[in-house]
Amino acid sequence: MKKLIRHVIPILITVMTVFSVIPVHAELIPRESIPENTPQEAVNTAESFIKDTLIKVQNGLGYADARAETNKILFNAFLNNQTNGYSYGLLTIIANNALFEYRDLYLRSDYYSAAEEQVKVLISDLITAVETGVLSYEKAKEEAYTRIYKSVDPSYDPSEKEFVDFCYWDIPSVDSAYFNRARKLLLIALKWQDELYETKFLGVELATTRTGMVSITAILEPVTIEGTVVTRAYLHNVDIFNSFKFGIGDTVKVYKANMIIPQIAENATMSNTYKLPMICPCCGEPLNMKASSGGTMFLFCENQHCTARLVQKFAHFCEKTRMNIEGLSEITLEKFIGHGWIHNFGDLYDLEKHKDEIINTDGFGEKSYIILHNAIEKSRKCTLDKFIAALGIPMVGRHAGRILNEYFKGDWTAFEKAIAEGFDFTNLPDFGEIMNKNIYNWYSDEDEAKTV
Known part of the structure; x- marks a missing residue:
């Protein structure tokens, strides 16, 4: 902890997008999040601009960062008369509602x-x-x-x-x-029965997130629903997976109207012969099942050194809306971690000792190194809210960071002292018991301490 604080001193102190062709049907924006009486074309228009951001949220991008990104994209689109005559206000309402839903589904699945x-x-x-x-x-x-x-x-x-x-x-x-x-x-x-579409279950795809939780997605035989070819359906947790009693080749019925990605309504076969893979797709270590506070079972990779966990953790730290270290993409981080140059956040600020090796790394050179070095030096001064958001404390993102920044007046030492004295963070606006618990769990976690 002290090593990183020595490098990064929190003190008190916003790209035009390549636009996509508007789809015939909205594919990603959940129907339940759409404001009443909104024209379908307006929903399609909004989605055409924000779908990449929605996918980023599925992969861990926080709500505050996603909202800032979509607002900027939509504002630029509006200024360039690319919104089919719909106002910036309407499109942002559609986008922000969708982001709320994505946040709950992908970032707060237990909730x-x-x-x-x-x-x-x-x-x-x-x-x-x-x-x-x-x-x-x-x-x-x-x-x-x-x-x-x-x-x-x-x-x-x-x-x-x-x-x-x-x-x-x-x-x-x-x-x-x-x-x-x-x-x-x-x-x-x-929904009516004729809105259900039959297809075959082919297996599952697992994806490990930076928190270690492993998402489960059903792989389906391609089926066209509402003009879209569907090949996947998100399964929220292990309990839902188990309830369907899947087997390879089982006939399943799916629908798309009410979910972000298609939902499986039922398994007509229920052969119950398919077993979940219990190996992490990233590091190869065994997976565990853990119950949430509500008793829901999820898959987790407990390996703190899992590539997915570490790379995504450092990528999260380096993002533009956090420490803004240009030049440290996930691909670059994976190389640096693989070489053993990065073990914790503080190591990001000691990369100068590996200057020669970095310059000779594939895809790098003198110019790339200078850009990276300058970005690292610039990030040494930042606001407390960005620094806290960068640390990756579960559910403590930029919004929570801003509240902490205001309360502790940008002072990291005051924040640490409050933790040491058992401060109840639920006394702060928008802080619940889970967030309070996450801060203390993160601060006392020995593996997190090694990373920080």
């Missing part, structure tokens, strides 16, 4: 699953009513919203409020994730 289970219990009768046609989707949604509000404030009465005005001061504050979960569950209930 996502827990929120969905809570809402499912709360509106189970409404789901059945929509499935059987007893209640319209709109009526069910309105009742679902009321129940969610009442779960926070039992005295809430929609007849006394401007129900559609979510800025109304007396409406209790509720995480938007709960409304999205309600819309998703009701939309699933609304």
Whole structure:
């Protein structure tokens, strides 16, 4: 820790994008996140500009950074009259709602699953009513919203409020994730059988993230859904994977309307012969299953030296919206780590001792080294919020970093002292118990200490 702090002193102190062809159907933006009465063309337009950022969030990019990136892309597109006549405001609302959903699904999957289970219990009768046609989707949604509000404030009465005005001061504050979960569950209930498409299950693809959690994606025989060729479906956790009882060649039914990437509705065969690979796809070490606080099972690679964990950890640290060290891409970091030049963040600031070797590394040269060296030197001074966000503490990104920066007045020493004295971070705005726990777990983790 002290080595890095010596190199990086936190003190108090924003590219035109190559635009994609607009798709016929939105493929990535989740239906449940789309604002009511939004034209489909507007959704397609927004997605054409932000789909690369959405994919980055799937791979670990934080919400605050993703939002800043998409806002900039959409603003440039608007200035260049490339938004099909739709306003910057509408497109950013579509984009930001999608990013909220991606954040919960990919960066807070435990929270996502827990929120969905809570809402499912709360509106189970409404789901059945929509499935059987007893209640319209709109009526069910309105009742679902009321129940969610009442779960926070039992005295809430929609007849006394401007129900559609979510800025109304007396409406209790509720995480938007709960409304999205309600819309998703009701939309699933609304779908007709002819919206299901048959295909074959071919196996799974695992991907290890920088936190060690391993995502599970089902590989499918290609099937065309709503004009899109579908070959994959995201499986949120081990429990969901187990519930389908997969076997190679099983006939599965999938649909696309309500999820970011296609959802498997059912396995018609259920041969139950396929076993999850229990080897990390990056380092080859055995995988473990771990239960979340809500009891949901996930796959994890516990190897702290796993290539995926280390490379992505350092890439996260070097990102433009964090320490902004130009020249240290994931490919370059993988080379440097492989050569043994980088073991912790502090080593990034001692790369000068490897100057000759770096210059002679494939893809490098004198000019590349100078650019890298200058970027490293420039990053020695930064704000506390960027530094904390760069460290990769789970769920503690730039937004949390800004709150900490303001509270501790940009002083890292004050932040460390607060941890040592058992400061309760839940006293800060937007900090929950999980974030508080993550800070202490990170700070006391011996392997994290070796990296920092």
